[in-house]
Amino acid sequence: xxxxxxxKHEVSYYECDINQTMTFPSMLGIVIKTSEDQSDALERGxxxxxxxxxxxxxxxxxxxxxxxxxxxxxxxITTQAMEYNKFFCYRNFWIHDAQGxxxxxxxxxFVLMDFVNRKMSSVNEEIIAPFESEKIKKIKRQEKIENxxxxxxxxxxxxxxxxxxxQHVNNAMYFNxxxxxxxxxxxxxxxxxxxxxxxxKEVEYGNEIESHYEQVTMADGIKTRHEIRMQDQLYCExxxxxxxx
Amino acid sequence: xxxxxxxKHEVSYYECDINQTMTFPSMLGIVIKTSEDQSDALERGxxxxxxxxxxxxxxxxxxxxxxxxxxxxxxxITTQAMEYNKFFCYRNFWIHDAQGxxxxxxxxxFVLMDFVNRKMSSVNEEIIAPFESEKIKKIKRQEKIENxxxxxxxxxxxxxxxxxxxQHVNNAMYFNxxxxxxxxxxxxxxxxxxxxxxxxKEVEYGNEIESHYEQVTMADGIKTRHEIRMQDQLYCExxxxxxxx
Numbered sequence: 252x253x254x255x256x257x258x259k260h261e262v263s264y265y266e267c268d269i270n271q272t273m274t275f276p277s278m279l280g281i282v283i284k285t286s287e288d289q290s291d292a293l294e295r296g297x298x299x300x301x302x303x304x305x306x307x308x309x310x311x312x313x314x315x316x317x318x319x320x321x322x323x324x325x326x327x328i329t330t331q332a333m334e335y336n337k338f339f340c341y342r343n344f345w346i347h348d349a350q351g352x353x354x355x356x357x358x359x360x361f362v363l364m365d366f367v368n369r370k371m372s373s374v375n376e377e378i379i380a381p382f383e384s385e386k387i388k389k390i391k392r393q394e395k396i397e398n399x400x401x402x403x404x405x406x407x408x409x410x411x412x413x414x415x416x417x418q419h420v421n422n423a424m425y426f427n428x429x430x431x432x433x434x435x436x437x438x439x440x441x442x443x444x445x446x447x448x449x450x451x452k453e454v455e456y457g458n459e460i461e462s463h464y465e466q467v468t469m470a471d472g473i474k475t476r477h478e479i480r481m482q483d484q485l486y487c488e489x490x491x492x493x494x495x496x
Numbered sequence: 497x498x499x500x501x502x503x504k505h506e507v508s509y510y511e512c513d514i515n516q517t518m519t520f521p522s523m524l525g526i527v528i529k530t531s532e533d534q535s536d537a538l539e540r541g542x543x544x545x546x547x548x549x550x551x552x553x554x555x556x557x558x559x560x561x562x563x564x565x566x567x568x569x570x571x572x573i574t575t576q577a578m579e580y581n582k583f584f585c586y587r588n589f590w591i592h593d594a595q596g597x598x599x600x601x602x603x604x605x606f607v608l609m610d611f612v613n614r615k616m617s618s619v620n621e622e623i624i625a626p627f628e629s630e631k632i633k634k635i636k637r638q639e640k641i642e643n644x645x646x647x648x649x650x651x652x653x654x655x656x657x658x659x660x661x662x663q664h665v666n667n668a669m670y671f672n673x674x675x676x677x678x679x680x681x682x683x684x685x686x687x688x689x690x691x692x693x694x695x696x697k698e699v700e701y702g703n704e705i706e707s708h709y710e711q712v713t714m715a716d717g718i719k720t721r722h723e724i725r726m727q728d729q730l731y732c733e734x735x736x737x738x739x740x741x
Contacts, residue, residue, distance in 0.1 A: 280510035
């Protein structure tokens with residue numbers, strides 16, 4: 252059974268939007284910090300990983316949201332590097348409230364990238380061993396992300412503060428572009444219950460990206476489909492299921 | 497002597513830019529959280545202030561930066577509501593490193609605003625008393641902010657995530673627009689040593705603001721002058737002194 256790691260966090264006003272609940276960039280920032288803290292505790296921090304010429308890249312998130320963390324509450328974030336195969340590492344995160352109720356569950360896919368040739372590397376046993384993840388043969392199939400059929404678009408320029416101390420555009424930032432297009436009226440009357448997102452290519456500083464979106468009415472709520480593009484190239488795609496507030 | 501309040505904070509990767517140091521929005525977010533925590537501890541939190549139909553608004557910051565907090569270090573943030581007169585409250589903040597060295601000092605001006613008529617209110621004794629600030633007669637003169645003589649401009653749209661849980665555009669967000677215009681090359685070769693900023697009018701969701709700027713060479717480094725405008729209206733003005741890295 253893979254090692255678990257938990258930390259507590261008090262949700263601040265500046266991590267929340269007008270709905271009094273955490274923004275996706277804030278929530279993912281804290282989630283990833285938890286996995287970094289676990290890695291540091293196991294002496295497998297970024298310096299160790301970098302010493303092999305490698306760096307972690309996240310390719311997918313799948314989130315199930317019972318309710319978003321809200322201003323002032325203390326949450327606990329738990330992470331566990333569940334399984335890995337030749338190329339992919341599967342890491343889960345759970346956010347619980349002070350009473351131990353699950354608020355959010357996130358499944359993620361991490362890969363190791365060679366930072367010279369920017370190519371995916373096979374999983375290095377020395378890096379992964381202390382997490383005690385289960386080694387598996389199969390490649391876990393990710394839930395299908397539906398593409399946009401006929402959408403709308405807003406352009407965004409990648410800003411200096413969108414690049415974080417890890418030297419590239421933090422993929423939590425993609426949510427700034429994905430969420431913003433939906434507009435005030437939608438975002439103050441709907442809450443997300445499920446998110447699927449895949450990061451296909453890295454956006455860089457100075458790029459002008461296009462945030463495409465489309466809204467589809469489902470039997471049990473609304474689904475929004477999203478694509479971050481530059482001209483013909485797809486950089487990121489996402490589906491979000493929403494319910495009425 | 498006014499009461500002091502201190503909290504510790506571990507600087508996370510997502511609070512830092514590519515220079516490995518804290519961004520202004522992150523730093524101010526934590527600074528203001530510290531004053532909110534002090535207010536809560538003294539039972540003068542936002543609910544109490546709101547019960548008078550009032551809300552705190554920050555009009556000025558003056559920052560002296562010895563060095564910016566960096567990724568991974570634990571800082572302590574201290575705040576003290578120093579003095580007040582009929583309309584203005586003067587609050588200081590200090591950020592220290594783990595060895596007790598001062599990294600940043602921030603002087604700020606707070607006013608109470610009536611949130612129905614959006615007008616400045618005189619300082620309410622019941623709100624201010626527990627902080628034990630000194631009552632003064634004079635209005636403290638703020639250091640002059642130089643206007644732009646001939647500048648450049650980039651436009652920015654106010655995004656959904658720029659409005660925080662306090663229901664308006666968090667004025668730490670103005671730094672997103674102020675800093676971004678300076679560009680990657682400047683921002684990775686210069687560090688700020690002094691910031692003066694004044695918030696004149698509130699920017700609202702959906703506004704398209706103009707971030708004007710100008711760079712002036714001084715004997716001891718570079719000064720940048722900034723104005724956030726919409727057409728003829730000035731919303732915010734700032735001067736930042738920089739030194740070469």
